[in-house]
Amino acid sequence: MSGNTLPRRSIAPPTGPLPSLPVPKQRSSNASPASLRTPSSGLPSPSNRAVSYSNSPYRPGAAKHITSPSVPTIAAEHAAGGPAPGKSLRKVVSIGAFPQPPKHGLRTPSSPLASSASINGDSVDQRLSTGSKASIPSRKSSLKKPRASNIGGGRGLLSKSPLSPPSFLNGNGSAESVAVDTSHLSLPSPPQSRNSSPHRSRSTSATTIEEGDDEARGRKNNKTDGESTNKGNVVVSVRVRPDVGPKDGQQDRDWDVNGKRHMVTYHGRDGGGDYIYDNVFDTQDNNARVYDATAKRLVRRVMEGYHGTVFAYGMTGTGKTFSMQGTATSPGVIPLAITDIFSYIRETPYREFLLRVSYLEIYNEKINDLLAGPVIGMGGQPGPQEEIKLREDSKRGVYATPLKEEIVQSPTQLLRVISRGDQARRVAGTQFNSRSSRSHAVVQIVVESRERAPGPSLAGDKRSAIIPGGVRVSTLSLIDLAGSEKAADDKERRTEGSHINKSLLTLGAVVGGLAGNKTGKDGKKDNHLPYRDSKLTRLLQGALSGNSLVSILCTIQIGASGSVAASSNHANETLNTLKFASRAKNNIVSHAKKADDSLGAGGDAGSRALLDRYRLEIQDLKRQLEEGKKKEDKDEEEDEFRRDREEERAREQQDKQRHEEQMLEMQLARTALKERIEHLNRLILSSKSLGVNNGRAYSSMSLQRASTFSHVSDFRPMSVRSSASHATLEVPRASIQSFPSPVEGSEEDDSVGENGDGLASQGVQIQALQADLADRNRYIATLEKRLLQARRSSHSRLSMSINSRHGDSEDGGLLATIAERDSEISTLRAQLEDKERMITALTAARKRNDTAHDVGSDGSPGSRRTSSYQRSEGSSVNILHAKGPTSPTSPNSAPFLPPAPTNPGKNIEEMTRMLDEMITGRVDRAARRSSLMPATEVRRP
Numbered sequence: 001m002s003g004n005t006l007p008r009r010s011i012a013p014p015t016g017p018l019p020s021l022p023v024p025k026q027r028s029s030n031a032s033p034a035s036l037r038t039p040s041s042g043l044p045s046p047s048n049r050a051v052s053y054s055n056s057p058y059r060p061g062a063a064k065h066i067t068s069p070s071v072p073t074i075a076a077e078h079a080a081g082g083p084a085p086g087k088s089l090r091k092v093v094s095i096g097a098f099p100q101p102p103k104h105g106l107r108t109p110s111s112p113l114a115s116s117a118s119i120n121g122d123s124v125d126q127r128l129s130t131g132s133k134a135s136i137p138s139r140k141s142s143l144k145k146p147r148a149s150n151i152g153g154g155r156g157l158l159s160k161s162p163l164s165p166p167s168f169l170n171g172n173g174s175a176e177s178v179a180v181d182t183s184h185l186s187l188p189s190p191p192q193s194r195n196s197s198p199h200r201s202r203s204t205s206a207t208t209i210e211e212g213d214d215e216a217r218g219r220k221n222n223k224t225d226g227e228s229t230n231k232g233n234v235v236v237s238v239r240v241r242p243d244v245g246p247k248d249g250q251q252d253r254d255w256d257v258n259g260k261r262h263m264v265t266y267h268g269r270d271g272g273g274d275y276i277y278d279n280v281f282d283t284q285d286n287n288a289r290v291y292d293a294t295a296k297r298l299v300r301r302v303m304e305g306y307h308g309t310v311f312a313y314g315m316t317g318t319g320k321t322f323s324m325q326g327t328a329t330s331p332g333v334i335p336l337a338i339t340d341i342f343s344y345i346r347e348t349p350y351r352e353f354l355l356r357v358s359y360l361e362i363y364n365e366k367i368n369d370l371l372a373g374p375v376i377g378m379g380g381q382p383g384p385q386e387e388i389k390l391r392e393d394s395k396r397g398v399y400a401t402p403l404k405e406e407i408v409q410s411p412t413q414l415l416r417v418i419s420r421g422d423q424a425r426r427v428a429g430t431q432f433n434s435r436s437s438r439s440h441a442v443v444q445i446v447v448e449s450r451e452r453a454p455g456p457s458l459a460g461d462k463r464s465a466i467i468p469g470g471v472r473v474s475t476l477s478l479i480d481l482a483g484s485e486k487a488a489d490d491k492e493r494r495t496e497g498s499h500i501n502k503s504l505l506t507l508g509a510v511v512g513g514l515a516g517n518k519t520g521k522d523g524k525k526d527n528h529l530p531y532r533d534s535k536l537t538r539l540l541q542g543a544l545s546g547n548s549l550v551s552i553l554c555t556i557q558i559g560a561s562g563s564v565a566a567s568s569n570h571a572n573e574t575l576n577t578l579k580f581a582s583r584a585k586n587n588i589v590s591h592a593k594k595a596d597d598s599l600g601a602g603g604d605a606g607s608r609a610l611l612d613r614y615r616l617e618i619q620d621l622k623r624q625l626e627e628g629k630k631k632e633d634k635d636e637e638e639d640e641f642r643r644d645r646e647e648e649r650a651r652e653q654q655d656k657q658r659h660e661e662q663m664l665e666m667q668l669a670r671t672a673l674k675e676r677i678e679h680l681n682r683l684i685l686s687s688k689s690l691g692v693n694n695g696r697a698y699s700s701m702s703l704q705r706a707s708t709f710s711h712v713s714d715f716r717p718m719s720v721r722s723s724a725s726h727a728t729l730e731v732p733r734a735s736i737q738s739f740p741s742p743v744e745g746s747e748e749d750d751s752v753g754e755n756g757d758g759l760a761s762q763g764v765q766i767q768a769l770q771a772d773l774a775d776r777n778r779y780i781a782t783l784e785k786r787l788l789q790a791r792r793s794s795h796s797r798l799s800m801s802i803n804s805r806h807g808d809s810e811d812g813g814l815l816a817t818i819a820e821r822d823s824e825i826s827t828l829r830a831q832l833e834d835k836e837r838m839i840t841a842l843t844a845a846r847k848r849n850d851t852a853h854d855v856g857s858d859g860s861p862g863s864r865r866t867s868s869y870q871r872s873e874g875s876s877v878n879i880l881h882a883k884g885p886t887s888p889t890s891p892n893s894a895p896f897l898p899p900a901p902t903n904p905g906k907n908i909e910e911m912t913r914m915l916d917e918m919i920t921g922r923v924d925r926a927a928r929r930s931s932l933m934p935a936t937e938v939r940r941p
């Protein structure tokens with residue numbers, strides 16, 4: 001019935017608390033709890049397998065995924081707190097059966113048991129059991145006299161010494177007691193404490209095994225030392241499930257189970273005989289005892305660096321899952337192994353550990369990742385999981401990939417992860433088991449460890465105290481196989497059953513073939529074992545071929561009622577299981593070696609230990625950090641250098657600009673001064689000329705004055721001259737521009753030439769005035785230019801100073817420069833004024849000179865001058881008429897002359913003043929314009 005399949009993949013993890021122990025499959029047992037035979041034996045009722053989530057704080061996703069780089073490793077120090085005083089529980093653990101690890105500094109022997117095999121295990125066991133034997137209650141023994149068995153394995157064992165089967169669990173090897181402190185475990189103790197096992201000789205928990213039975217189990221008498229050694233690495237146990245139905249007398253008569261002698265005897269016709277194993281657990285043995293005898297030491301060895309595999313094999317419904325997972329009240333191999341793993345970590349403070357766990361199932365020959373969670377496909381629908389394949393490499397052996405691995409740091413976390421996988425595992429109700437496992441389930445715990453430095457580093461950082469040594473990697477595989485079963489009615493169950501049976505057959509074939517593999521016909525090993533015929537055997541290849549310690553727990557049910565065993569051929573099925581167990585015990589030869597501490601340098605990234613990968617990653621990150629820091633420093637240095645250079649360049653630029661401005665200013669100042677000097681030179685020459693002319697004939701003086709008329713002061717001779725001819729005195733009053741142009745005055749030039757009296761013609765005077773004006777204009781333009789430059793430079797410097805870092809000092813410098821320029825301008829103005837005063841003084845001197853001449857002379861020169869003036873005025877009269885007001889004089893008496901001045905000296909002064917004012921006013925205006933007008937609006941006059 002397909003509806004019975006319970007792929008729990010889609011079930012969301014419970015949000016409530018999880019039980020303290022892993023959850024077994026919930027099964028509605030077909031047996032009534034009331035029908036349990038020995039309620040006081042500690043065996044849980046089937047109903048006890050119901051999962052209780054009530055007390056476990058389950059938080060989905062609490063476990064970290066392997067890809068997380070920052071997962072701290074597990075170490076004893078990491079356990080929260082220490083053991084509370086007085087609360088620690090001492091457990092006596094005998095680990096002598098497994099190969100002993102070498103002490104520090106010693107090499108691992110080639111065979112883990114080679115050294116321990118030489119130790120008299122019996123004496124050790126006796127010593128250990130001295131105290132406990134007394135407390136061992138006598139077990140009900142159903143041992144009958146052994147008889148020859150027709151089963152290969154069983155016969156072989158029986159033919160030798162049935163009382164001394166070898167076992168790595170309690171055989172040779174030094175025993176060792178360790179104190180296990182569980183008080184600070186985050187995993188709560190199972191409600192049914194292993195200490196409380198009522199029927200076995202355990203001094204504390206079920207950790208002290210049946211030392212009294214060791215003699216009977218030794219197999220060394222049968223085998224050579226070497227074989228014995230290797231055989232000790234393989235433990236095969238048989239567990240008998242209690243009947244749930246009424247007692248079947250016939251069955252009871254056919255089978256005898258002697259746990260003490262590790263023997264199952266079948267009295268039937270086919271296959272009858274004694275079957276002896278390393279352990280035989282009768283119906284009264286609980287899970288704790290089963291774990292202690294089958295897996296405890298193996299788990300410890302795994303923690304020490306060996307690979308270990310524990311698997312349960314048997315018919316459907318015989319108790320494989322019950323043994324592996326257990327119940328909340330009776331935890332099975334998996335939760336007890338987890339407890340011991342963390343106990344070991346706490347006991348080993350000198351090493352640090354990292355645990356990662358994966359959980360897969362092989363369902364219908366397909367591998368599913370039980371931890372991957374539901375895959376969301378198109379449209380939010382659950383999609384198919386990525387196909388998981390089996391690969392093999394020399395380092396890791398056969399492994400499934402891609403498989404999610406979760407790093408776990410506490411027992412609770414690990415149990416939660418496994419519980420999550422259990423939820424996803426396929427179970428279904430079958431004819432024989434209401435919650436039958438339809439797949440083989442494999443829990444794999446990878447243990448990585450490496451040695452710590454003796455103490456914390458100086459910095460107090462424990463992590464930095466890690467010796468950069470090798471990492472030891474070992475794997476513990478805990479496998480709950482699906483049970484072999486007969487053809488079911490339902491098609492889906494049939495399909496599942498056929499895959500299960502096929503894989504189990506292959507397993508049987510491989511295990512059977514191992515015998516031939518040991519000793520080939522030609523002395524060579526036959527390597528053609530059908531490992532690849534099923535995913536299960538392929539996955540178990542490493543363990544079966546001897547690379548790991550192996551513990552096989554075969555479950556049987558001999559009581560017929562109420563179960564599959566009730567079927568007619570249940571005896572055959574049970575015998576098949578026993579035969580498989582015997583073959584496994586005889587054929588599997590383990591030469592497991594303790595993993596070396598690999599330095600992790602070799603191999604690809606995937607095959608490296610995670611601790612190594614983390615270490616490399618940390619180193620890489622550290623290197624990157626340092627490189628980044630160096631680069632940052634370098635960049636900073638370069639930036640600083642670039643900034644410095646830019647600042648320097650900017651400073652240079654500023655200096656250059658300032659220098660250019662200064663040069664320009666100096667050039668301007670030079671030009672202005674040069675022009676001024678030229679101008680003054682001209683003035684001086686005029687004065688000199690005036691002086692020279694003073695010594696000459698009076699008639700030529702005017703000419704000389706006129707010829708040197710280049711300045712407004714030179715206009716005075718004309719004024720003097722005009723004093724005789726008043727008509728001409730009004731000429732300059734109109735405007736300086738109203739002087740006739742040289743062209744217009746050409747007549748005057750001619751008249752001067754004609755007169756030949758040495759006086760400057762008006763045209764020459766006008767030219768001289770114009771030249772003087774041009775000089776002044778140039779000078780003004782120069783001043784304006786200078787002012788403009790000063791303003792520009794101050795403006796640019798001001799803007800630069802805003803952007804500059806040293807703005808304050810630059811501002812001060814700029815202001816100082818402006819003030820300097822202003823004072824320079826003031827100085828120039830003062831100089832100009834000086835010069836003006838000089839000119840005025842010269843003009844005044846000349847005026848006095850002229851006046852003196854005018855007063856001291858007779859009328860001839862004056863009349864001559866007047867007539868001449870009148871003549872010359874003939875041409876200028878028109879001009880005056882054209883530009884000035886018409887004179888009201890009579891036409892007879894000098895009709896072109898202006899009215900005679902009442903005070904000719906006053907006229908001269910006025911004219912001089914007017915000219916001075918005009919020039920000064922122009923200079924001032926120009927100065928004002930240049931200071932007020934925007935630079936772009938300054939126009940040259």
Ligand SMILES: Nc1ncnc2c1ncn2[C@@H]1O[C@H](COP(=O)(O)OP(=O)(O)OP(=O)(O)O)[C@@H](O)[C@H]1O
Nearest residue numbers: 029046241316317318319320321322433436437483
């Ligand atoms: N030793 C035992 N004591 C008490 N009950 C047991 C014991 N072994 C098995 N049972 C019960 O028998 C039933 C079947 O057991 P379980 O599911 O473990 O069998 P199985 O071998 O795993 O079967 P399958 O192969 O079909 O998964 C369960 O209800 C379980 O509780």
